Structure formats: C-alpha cells, structure tokens
Amino acid sequence: MLGWEFPPFITGGLGTACYGLTKAMDQLGVQVTFVLPRTVESKYSTHVKLLTPSSRSKTASFSVSEMKNVKFRTIDSPLQPYSTPDLYRQRIEETLRQKQRLHGGAILSASQLIEGIDYAGDMYTEVHRYAALAAELAKTEEFDIVHAHDWMTYPAGIVVSAITGTPLVVHVHSTEFDRSGEHVNQMIYDIERQGMERAHKVIAVSYYTRSIIISRYGISGDKVEVVHNGVERNNNNNNNNNDWSLDETGIKKDEKIVLFLGRITMQKGPEYFLRAAQKVLEVMDNVKFVMAGSGDLMHSAVEMAAELGIGHKVLFTGFLRGEDVQRIYKMADLYVMPSVSEPFGIAPLEALNHDVPVIISKQSGVSEVLTHALKVDFWDVNEIANKIIAVLKYPPLQITLRNYGGSEVRKLRWKDSAAKCLKIYEEMLVTV
C-alpha cells in the first residue's frame, strides 16, 4: 500500500482512512506493507524518533505493535497531503533556509542544496523522484497487489506495478475537482487521470466520487468500484478530566455550540457556515459558532466573521488533534459540514460517534451512508440556518438524530470496507 500519511502524522481524513483500512485488513489477516513519505523536517519529531530506526538510507521501516501483519516502510520526502505546488515550494525553501543556517551561513545555491539532500525543487519532480524510490523499495518486498492512495502516490504505483507485474488499485479519496473547484491544477489532474487509466481497478470512496471519476476523468464505469469509509469506534468517551472549562473558552453556560471541524479551505465551505451563522443569530442569541481547523482561508474566514458582524459569536481554535478533538465534540450541540464537494467526509461519523447530531452537505459521499442526519445543499444558507435553529430549539429532534444516528454509525465498520477491498483484490487476481 502506498500512502501519504498515517497517524499520528495526520492533517485530515486521508490519514484516518488509511489507518482504519489498514488496521481492519490486518485484523482480517492480510499482509500489508505500508509505504509512506517521511518528512525530515517534522514538527512531531518525537514520534519520528519513536518509530524509525536510526538508518541513514533513504528508506526505512518500522512496525506498529497493534498491527501484526502490517509492516511500515518510509521514504524520505517532504511530500504532504492537501498540498499544492506553491505550498511545496515554500516548504522546500523553508527547509533550505534551515539547512543554510546549519551550514554556517555558507551561501549555496538551491540546486546545490537539492542535489545534496536529494529533494526535488518542485513538487512534480518530487512525486516522480518518490516513485523511483518506491520502485527501488519494491524490489525488496513481496506482494500481490499495489494499492495507491490518492494522486501523489499514483506515479509510484504505476512504476511499481509495471516493474513487478502486479496489478494496480488506485484508491480515490478525493479529486482535484473537490479540492479546487473549477480551478484545477493541470499537473495534478494529469497525474490523477493517468493513475486511474493505468490502474486495473479504481476504488472510489463514494458514488458521488465515482460519478466525478467517470464524468470528469473519462474512466469506464466497469472498473470503478465504491468502498465507503468506516469509522473507528470511540473508546475514550468517559474521561471527564480534561474538559475545557467554560471560562477558558469564553462560552457561557447557557450558550449552545455549533461546530465546524475541518480544514478551512474552499472545499469545506467555511463561508456558508458563517453566512448561516449570521442568519441563525438573527433569530436566536444564545449560540456560539466554533470553527476548529486551519487552512488557506483561515484569515479570510476571520475577516468575514467580522464583516458579517458576528465576530464575537465565532471562535477559531486552529488545528486540533487527538484529545482536543474529543473535547470539542463533547462540548458541541451540533456539527455542521457545509462542504462544497466532499468525496466522503469522515468527520460527521466521528461527531455522531461522540453523540453530536450532524448537518451534512448533500454534495458529499457520507450522505450516501447516513440517513439519520440533516442534509442540505451547501449553498442553501437559509436552509442550513433553518436546520441549525431547529436542532437547537427542539430537543426531541436532537435526541432522535443522536440516538438513531449513533446506532447507524456503529454499523459502519472499517472491517466491511476492508472486506470489500479484499473482494476486489481477489477478483483482480483471478482475471489478471
């Protein structure tokens, strides 16, 4: 399996999905070698130390005790999911500056540095460099299927599949159209399309995504299968010790909390959340809107809240991880996901797992698997507000959504997703 990220190094749903799927496959007794890029410059260096052996080679391996059949292999690379070529360039330049400082201020040209540390200066080249390294790594591994998660690993998947003669599955967790609307990056689109074309099977996380794959990438429907994501059961529900005190957050006791949790990017529809918030506040006062997450629209979201005159009612928490996520769910009365285009959307399932009722965009994959959720068109701000108010105002609605939604979510198991993937593998191995 070729992935991008794995807990605890996660920035979003992709890492969660790879983790859930791999863990379930492990439980089904499947041998998985999970290959992922390992950034040298990492904010979470404690984990890196913990998980990687002291190896000077460009690839390394480690294992996680809870998964007996899974072996992890890492490739040094600054690739990060949800990145763009511009962000990549910034990150590389940042790394170079750090290196320059280490080199005692000696002025080196970027190209010299890159040669020295084996990074490509642009994302496109890096993706292909990564592919080459993956191919090398593949020679030392034995496997029957190559399973590549999202576009950055597709070139690697293609190469590995070609040199080893094993069939390729590409798993589409999101497409360039979801992330960028109509302003697609041609390079990424081309890589995605090539990956889907060269793959023997394409797995889409929803029918919604499947239809994008067929209509926007021209892939034949015969080869595109849908495997919905699952959700991890929530185990740490009873630690009451670490709750935020209301003073800390500035939220009053009788105030309801409406939560947005996700990257604050165009794809996630933060502007619709804020416009709906404004409408809600026209009708009721005792509500706070919490935006948990970071992203390229974070600053404009803060500005927009101010412009709408609801700045005092909107709290921005920045990116939350681990326990903080649990705490924010515990406080929330309602979770809203107004995504413009959401291939799946694991967060609403996690919200329901924490007994928080959800309003989700109809333009999402998760709306295919959730019936006990309120569904809206992301652009229909009036209707989003109408539904937010109803949930806050009528406890029976909240109770029914929470109870039925909760039991519905508990039926969405990663085990079933993994079993579906295995079935697809088996069919491929028979026909290839």
Add this chain to the structure above:
Amino acid sequence: MRTAGSGKRQELPLDTFRVFSKMPSVCFYFQVHQPLRLRHYTVFDSDQQYFDEHKNASICKKVANKCYLPANRLMLELIRTFKGKFKVAYSLTGMLLEQLRQYSPEVMSTFHALAETGCVEFLAETYYHSLSFLYSREEFIAQINKQIEVINYFFGQKPRIFRNTELIYNNDLAALIESMDAFDAIITEGADHILGHRSPNFIYRPRSCSKLKLLLKNYSLSDDIAFRFSNRDWPEWPLTADKFAGWISNINGNGVAVNLFMDYETFGEHQWQDTGIFDFMRHLPAEILKHPDNNFKTPSEVAQCYPPVDTVDVPHIISWADTERDLSAWLGNAMQSNAIHELYRLEKKIKQTNDQTIISDWRRLQASDHFYYMCTKYFADGDVHKYFNPYDSPYDSYINFMNVLDNLRSRCAKSATTDRNIRGWRTGPAAGRLNICN
C-alpha cells in the same frame, strides 16, 4: 362457534344445512383520503400559507386520474351489471372531499352517481383524518359530527358505521362511540392478538358496549389484494378473480361476512393499472356470485343481518398499520410525540380565538399523515412507505411541521390581543359550521 365438519353435513336436517352451508357475505369498504401537504416552511417564513396548494392539486389530480376516476367508473359499471347485487362502502375524509371539489370535480360527480345507485354506503370517521381520539375527546366528537354533516350534505346519507383513523381502536373508543348514539357498528382490524383462535368473519360486540357491533377486517384476504396482488415472489401470484372467489368459498360455514377493507388507492396507485388490478376487480363479482348463496353486503347490512357471536376485549390500542398493529408508525419516536403533544396543547388557545381560519389550519395539521412522515421505522430500509412521503427525511418533516406550528401559535397570541374587537361578529351558531357547505 365452528360448525360441523363437511363429512357430517348431509346427515343434518335441511334447515340446519341451509343455515350452516350459507356462504359468507362479502363486504367491501374502501378508505379514501388525501392529506393537505405542507409547503416548505422555514423559521424565516412568517406568512400564513402553510399548505402547498400546487403540490396538493397535482397529487389530487394525479390520483384522480390513476385511481379515483377509473375505479369509480368500474364500481358503477359493476353495480349496473349486477343490478343491485354488487355493493361497496366508502369512507371519504372531509379533507379529501374539500380537495376533490376544488381540484377534481369529475371525481365528485362519479361519487354522486355511486351514492345514487343505492348500493353504496358511506361511513363516518374524523373529518380531518386525525388522531384526536387519543388527545381530545371534545375535538374528536366535533370532527365526527362535522364528517357526518358533510357526508349528508354531499350524498344524502347519515352514516351509521364508524371507523377511526387508521382503524385505531380500543374498548374506550367503542364505549365513546356507543355513547354518541349515532352508530350501529364500529370497524377495526381483525388483529390476531385480540381474536386469538376466533375468526374475523363473524360479528362481535365490544366488551365495553351493549348495543354497538364490531366488524373486523379480514386482513389476510384484504392484504392479498391490497399488498400482495402484484408481488411476483408471492407463491399465489398471479391472483385471479376465480382463485380469490375460491378462497372466499372455502370459508363456507366458518363465518358470516368477509370484511375486505383497504385503501381505495389500491386500485391504480398502490397497484398500478398494468398489474391487472382493475381486471381482477372487474371479474371478481361474477366469480363470487357464481354460487347462488353468495352475496355482497354493505357494513350496515352486515351489522343488521347477523348477531354478535362473542365479545372482544381490547384494553390496549390497536391499529391496522404494519405488522405491529400499533401506534408506532405515528407516535413511535420522540419527534412524533413531541409534535402531536404540542399541537393538542394549543387546542384551548386556538378555540378561544374563535377565528375560523386559525381553527381550520390547526385542524388540518391534525391529519395523521403529518406524523407518519416523521416515522423513522422504515426510513433506512427504503421501504414502500417512502413512496407516500413528500419529504426526503422524517427530520425535514418534523422541522417543517414545528415551524408551521410556531407560526400558528404566534397567531393565537396576536388574535388574543384583538379578541375583544372581533368577538362581536364572529360568534353565534354559524361560527362553528362547515365552511364547505356554505
């Protein structure tokens, strides 16, 4: 209760033979109802147009063309062909009559024609197809009286048989209906758990009554037509008129009347025309009447002809819905019970306004359909029930209903402040009378 086995029959004296061998009467009653569906009403709306006139009109016209018109014409044809030997009964809600008059007058005229044949009986129920029996006896009786009035106005009959919304029934209901002194019999579901080993094909008496009779739906034979008719996985498919008539004849001796009660929309709407449902019905009377002892009777005739054989005790509420035969389709979740409680909690305030439009809006919200739409039982299964639901989800329906109710509540408050000004000209005996007859 059971009669002698067939082997002994020939040894019995002729009289006994005639009584025991008598084939059961076939009693058809069709339920005809359409609710007034709400329009999409958000918390930001403040007007008083709660109902979706366009949608209600188009559904009414659609059902009229697919079901009411062809079925009424078929019934007329059968009544004429069999010269009074084929009979049926209808329960038409006042709410439906209002819509038919407005959107499909041709259906009204075919119902008039049916009434004039003398072979058609009209039953009584709550005008608004409501669950008011469970929440307000005063309102319940008012709606029955309004229904009696409207049936009398359109069809010149005073109903003598009562059926409650969704055949909801218990001992208390029977006692209340008997105390109205207007009815000979009451209709409900022949549920297994109230009958035990007994057959629904006899006439019973409610435990709480001394005069009122109880007619029970034979759900097995009724559902063969209403639900299973087009089901190809059903071993009896295809159901033909002679096969069905054979099943009726099999009852021979074990019952006096087979009560076939079903939604009228069975014809052409639940069972589409291409399933052959109309042809089935067209051939059924002839097949049944092939046996000279067989006949069709209306519920009133059944009640008059046969004495009760036993009492039936129903302390807990039953209905004709689903396998549970209970109230869970309307009151099964927290949203449903909240919505209906809030609705009836307004009763006093609503009535105090004396404002006929407010009262009528409130009553229209009582239709059981609104609560049925909020049912979460079948939601996940993509059940056939979805077909009758104008909402995408039970949650949407609850939100919409509560928004409307909120607005209605605010109108009461406003009306109370101006009450003194209008009291002078709104009260008087005409105030509570039927709008539809004016």
